[in-house]
Amino acid sequence: GAVVSQHPSWVICKSGTSVKIECRSLDFQATTMFWYRQFPKQSLMLMATSNEGSKATYEQGVEKDKFLINHASLTLSTLTVTSAHPEDSSFYICSARRSLVGGEQFFGPGTRLTVL
Amino acid sequence: AQKVTQAQTEISVVEKEDVTLDCVYETRDTTYYLFWYKQPPSGELVFLIRRNSFDEQNEISGRYSWNFQKSTSSFNFTITASQVVDSAVYFCALSEHGSGNTGKLIFGQGTTLQVKP
Numbered sequence: 673g674a675v676v677s678q679h680p681s682w683v684i685c686k687s688g689t690s691v692k693i694e695c696r697s698l699d700f701q702a703t704t705m706f707w708y709r710q711f712p713k714q715s716l717m718l719m720a721t722s723n724e725g726s727k728a729t730y731e732q733g734v735e736k737d738k739f740l741i742n743h744a745s746l747t748l749s750t751l752t753v754t755s756a757h758p759e760d761s762s763f764y765i766c767s768a769r770r771s772l773v774g775g776e777q778f779f780g781p782g783t784r785l786t787v788l
Numbered sequence: 789a790q791k792v793t794q795a796q797t798e799i800s801v802v803e804k805e806d807v808t809l810d811c812v813y814e815t816r817d818t819t820y821y822l823f824w825y826k827q828p829p830s831g832e833l834v835f836l837i838r839r840n841s842f843d844e845q846n847e848i849s850g851r852y853s854w855n856f857q858k859s860t861s862s863f864n865f866t867i868t869a870s871q872v873v874d875s876a877v878y879f880c881a882l883s884e885h886g887s888g889n890t891g892k893l894i895f896g897q898g899t900t901l902q903v904k905p
Contacts, residue, residue, distance in 0.1 A: 704890070704891075706892060706893070714897075714898075715879065715895045715896065715897050715898050716833075716879070716893075716895045717895075718892050718893065718894075721890050721892055729890070763831060765831075765833065767893075769891070776835070776838055777883075777893060778835075779825075779832070779833040779835075780832075781830075781831065781832040782831045782832060784831070
């Protein structure tokens with residue numbers, strides 16, 4: 673159990689376009705979902721935390737208007753990279769957690785975004 | 789403020805050698821969790837272990853073992869008789885669970901382990 677999927681697994685887009693990445697918890701209800709970004713040979717950096725039905729909490733330095741996060745249901749969160757630029761090229765990973773406090777995070781397989 | 793430090797950027801060993809990956813953390817919370825994850829070249833994070841701050845017992849799982857010492861704020865990971873398949877990036881992470889915390893994960897910089905045949 674506790675499987676998290678991401679779609680797409682990779683995407684290539686032109687500069688200026690918007691890209692939507694989906695994160696789904698397949699066999700459990702995720703009260704909280706997290707979005708991370710990982711640049712090559714670097715660690716995972718938390719971008720935002722989202723609780724179902726409420727606005728996401730963004731980490732310092734992350735532009736909320738550029739990285740739109742929607743957590744409309746207990747099994748789905750989406751990250752939309754608006755007006756993507758080459759510097760947004762990265763590996764985006766989501767994780768999902770069952771409970772509000774405590775509990776293990778289950779990670780998706782990641783989405784590799786390349787902006788040309 | 790919370791912080792996780794993995795001082796070893798890269799480690800290279802020969803198969804069957806034992807290897808220890810260091811992890812030092814900083815937190816003001818008394819309630820927290822520590823994690824180790826493995827990230828193979830595919831990119832998907834593989835959960836290895838979670839340990840809460842009230843449980844300092846060391847743990848062994850097959851060739852893997854973990855040494856948690858609150859006195860030195862360390863949570864080190866040892867692979868015994870390493871194998872080529874152990875080659876990956878390993879991340880140590882901290883999650884605070886005191887009042888007001890969301891339980892977000894703070895990752896260390898990662899240690900790249902290369903096991904040569």
